[in-house]
Every structure is written in structure tokens, then in C-alpha cells.
Amino acid sequence: MPPRKLSTPRNRPAGRPSGKSGKSGKSSTETIVKRITAALIEHRLPPGAKLGEVALGEIFGVSRTTIRQALNRLAQDKLITLMPARGAFVTTPEPREARELFDARRVIERVVIERFTASATRAQLAELRDHLVQERAAIAAGDAAVRNRLLGEFHVLIAEMAGNAVIAELLRELVQRSTLVTLLYQSTRAASCSSDEHDALLDAVRRRDAIAAVRLMEQHLTHVERDLALPGDKSPALDLRAALTLARV
Ligand SMILES: [Zn+2]
Numbered sequence: 001m002p003p004r005k006l007s008t009p010r011n012r013p014a015g016r017p018s019g020k021s022g023k024s025g026k027s028s029t030e031t032i033v034k035r036i037t038a039a040l041i042e043h044r045l046p047p048g049a050k051l052g053e054v055a056l057g058e059i060f061g062v063s064r065t066t067i068r069q070a071l072n073r074l075a076q077d078k079l080i081t082l083m084p085a086r087g088a089f090v091t092t093p094e095p096r097e098a099r100e101l102f103d104a105r106r107v108i109e110r111v112v113i114e115r116f117t118a119s120a121t122r123a124q125l126a127e128l129r130d131h132l133v134q135e136r137a138a139i140a141a142g143d144a145a146v147r148n149r150l151l152g153e154f155h156v157l158i159a160e161m162a163g164n165a166v167i168a169e170l171l172r173e174l175v176q177r178s179t180l181v182t183l184l185y186q187s188t189r190a191a192s193c194s195s196d197e198h199d200a201l202l203d204a205v206r207r208r209d210a211i212a213a214v215r216l217m218e219q220h221l222t223h224v225e226r227d228l229a230l231p232g233d234k235s236p237a238l239d240l241r242a243a244l245t246l247a248r249v
Helices: 025-043 054-058 064-074 097-117 122-140 142-163 167-186 188-206 210-226 240-245
Strands: 080-083 088-091
Touching: 025 054, 025 064, 025 142, 025 240, 054 064, 054 240, 080 188, 080 210, 080 240, 088 122, 088 188, 097 142, 097 167, 097 188, 097 210, 122 188, 142 167, 188 210
Parallel strands: none
Antiparallel strands: 080 088
């Protein structure tokens, strides 16, 4: 018998189905969440697609209870929407909502960056530089979920550092809503450009050049918005099994 680590269940590879009832539930839920998230990010599951419990149960070979747990987790992150009596659907941010979100962000963030350029300390700039290193690492690793979160957090961090808690709170909500849009519609190339623009923005702050910082922030938000591959009016028919089978974990 080959040596096996039995001491802790955390050693069990996440993607391997145990084939037994009982303790496999948690691991299966995580695997399903990862597979569906990957399919969303890689645009194999389009916004509005229905995620039927029975179909998913067959695809993953697990019970509907496990599927429901996975769907609830995805719904908490707003990646899918659970509709009473209708089931689970991939969340569809409306193009109009996306435009309004970025418009609101431009209004708020030009004030934020102007104030931050006046007040930024060395320690704050160093923290933001470290944040940029993490962004780059996530982009290089091809980790779309992490890079997306970090790209959004950069803006929230600046708002918190700029010192107005009410504005920071407002922006946190706007960023949270727009990161859902970017998660679904932003390409790796656009994410990479986005991080380069963060770098240029920090340079302007470092030089205490408020005019340049405001201009770069406005341009940056406009670029992020413009580069989104927002959905057209008609989606092609979806093969749920193919979309999920191809998903990398
Ligand atoms: Zn950004």
C-alpha cells in the first residue's frame, strides 16, 4: 500500500473526488465553486446563463445539496443571481449600469486623488508600491480572480488614505460593484494596462502633481470602462457541460 497522509484532510488534493459519501462534501463544494468561477472569468459561461441544479449535479456527480451549497457561495459573491422559483443564473451587469458606475467613480475619484496627492505620506506611497507588486504577480500568474480584486482594492486603499471615511465607504461600494463587471468582462491585456496606469498614477502623486494625477485617474477609469467587452444583444446557445468540463481549477 502506498504511503498516504491521513493525518489531516487538508492534505487531500482539492480537485480529486473521493467517490465516497460523507466528508467529500466540503471539498466538492470548493471544487465546483472554483470550476464555475473559472468558467465565468474565461467567458465560457456567459452572463444570463442558467445553472440548473440537476444538470450541475450530473456534470459534477454530486448531490443537489452540494450543488446548492456551491450556488449559495457564488451568490454571496454576486457572481450568480438566485431567483425564487426560477433557479440560478450568471449575473448580468447591464451595460448601462456599468457606464453609470464608472461615471460615478470618475466624479468621486478625481476629488480623492487630488486630495491624496496633497496629503500622501512616504509610508502610504510605499504601501501602494507593495500593492502594485502584488497586482503584477497576480497578472503574471494569470490569476484573474485575484488580479481583479487587487486592481479594485488599489482604488479603495487610496480613498482610505485620503482620509474621508464617508467618501471611502461610498467608493468601496462602487468599486465592489464595478469589480463584478470587470471580473466578467475585462481581458488579461486590459488588466495589465490597468496596472501600468496605476503605476503612472503613483508617479504623479509622488511628484505632487495634482493636475497630472487627476487627469491620469480620469483617463484610467475611462480606459477600464472602454476596454470592457460588454455583452451584445444576443448570446449563442450554451453547452453547460462543455463550458464546465473545460474549466481549469
Ligand atoms: Zn485601477
